[in-house]
Amino acid sequence: MIGWMLFVFALAAFAAPAGSEALGPVEIGSGVVVAPPGGWALAADSEAVGPQGAAFEKAGATVIFAAGGWSGGTEELLADQLTQLEAEFDSFDALPAVPFSAAGGVPGHVSLFTGAADSGRLEGEVAALAEGGTGVVMFAIAPFGQLRRVQGDLDEMLDTVVIPR
């Protein structure tokens, strides 16, 4: 019994991507630092996000962090992101934005959405943070039903993101 359990644990550990321990803090630009928890790897096409961002992958989910100058409120930043997303997905539907606080009490707004793309039905989460003239957007996407598997990690990344004041 215990042997089988250890075997399965060994399999899971063996199959986990190399360096599945935490990547460590990653600076995505404008002094913004993101710390993905264990199991997240830098996405193969992370460079495509641009110099002011980074993309990470885990278990079929992808999360992109992007930073840049922003002098408006977080609700507008989020609305701007949702408008762009709506153009990219079919059957797009987003829940009303809700306010939240990230690391150090930085204010933000977050929304969950679903939509359909060529690869099938997807669900995701978009969060917008702003502090000291810097705006940060987190965009997470996963196949429908899969986002909950990484929800705790997303919350942790938002809780620990560092934005220079």
Added chain:
Amino acid sequence: MSLSRQPAYWLFVMLLLGSVMLIAGEQFAYVSTVPGAWFLSYVLLAATAIPAGVIIYRFDQFEPEPASLVAIAVVWGAVVALTFSAITNSAALGFLQQVLPATTVDSWGAALVAPVNEELYKGAGLVIIYMMARAEFDGLMDGLVYGAMIGLGFQVVENVQYFVHAAAESSGGQLGPVVSMFFVRVVLAGLYSHMLFSGLMGFGFAYAVTQRKASRGRRWGIAGLFIVLAWAAHFIWNSPWLESLMTMGGGSFVLVLGIKGLPFLGLLVVLGVFARRRERHAFARLMTEEVGGDVVTQAELEVLKIGRRRRAALRKTKRRDGAPARAVLRQLQREQMNLALFHTKVRAFDHPALEAQRDKVRGLKARLARLDATSGQAG
């Protein structure tokens, strides 16, 4: 039989204590967060699991299993097998998430992971019970009963998890989701669950350890076949096959449940009838030497062999001689059937234990005759 002298018993106790520490924390979290849902879950499940347990227990009519071993089977399923399965399932899903696309894991993960782990850990309960009390495993029926009891325990606590999680995730009240889940998982699908899977495995295991006249290859080959059947029944049940049909409405939903579960349930019923028939023949064979004396008549043996006839005799006696006579007849039937058990344990026909049992039967017959005479005079 002293269980505490068996190393396997202490292994069970050790695994149980370790598992209880994990599962108790989980149950405490349920009580703290959704107390109403937790309580209602246990009430609803007790209302169905207790009768189910009694039916399974009584299915082995010629040699009811010791209550202590039956309790160990239920606890093994409810605590030890469930805990080990939960931990291993989680690790196995983590493995699958690394090697399969996320959508595949979402659809097939439960079908790929749960049957392997859960049937393994429930099956380990059969082995441990056998190691505790080999003498109690002497027929195919024993494996069916212990297997189904392990499955019953597993099913109850797993259902509590499902019910409570449904309540916790609901934005409405706690009780509605529990009742809905109860309807789906117990009323509609209760028969196609762990009792069925581990009942099949129990039959195969009992074949391997009790049918000693068959070759070793045949015995373990058949055990292997039933392990695969148990796994297949669980796999098909958890698989997303016909899922699109399930969303089309209530009738389709029930139809899919039937398509996925009924063939295996039918097989288990056939096996149960087969095992019961074998027990009946074995009982008649063991009683051969007793029949014709003052302990068991041929007519009584014919009644004892079939549960329906025993119940009819009890009803008739109650009508004719009242409830006390029925109670005595019931005890008499049990003690006459126990005579067969004594024959399996001792070889000599005049063994003191057998004689004592015969005296017990004679005493009950005399009591019944007195009650019969009293009611006859009163009538």
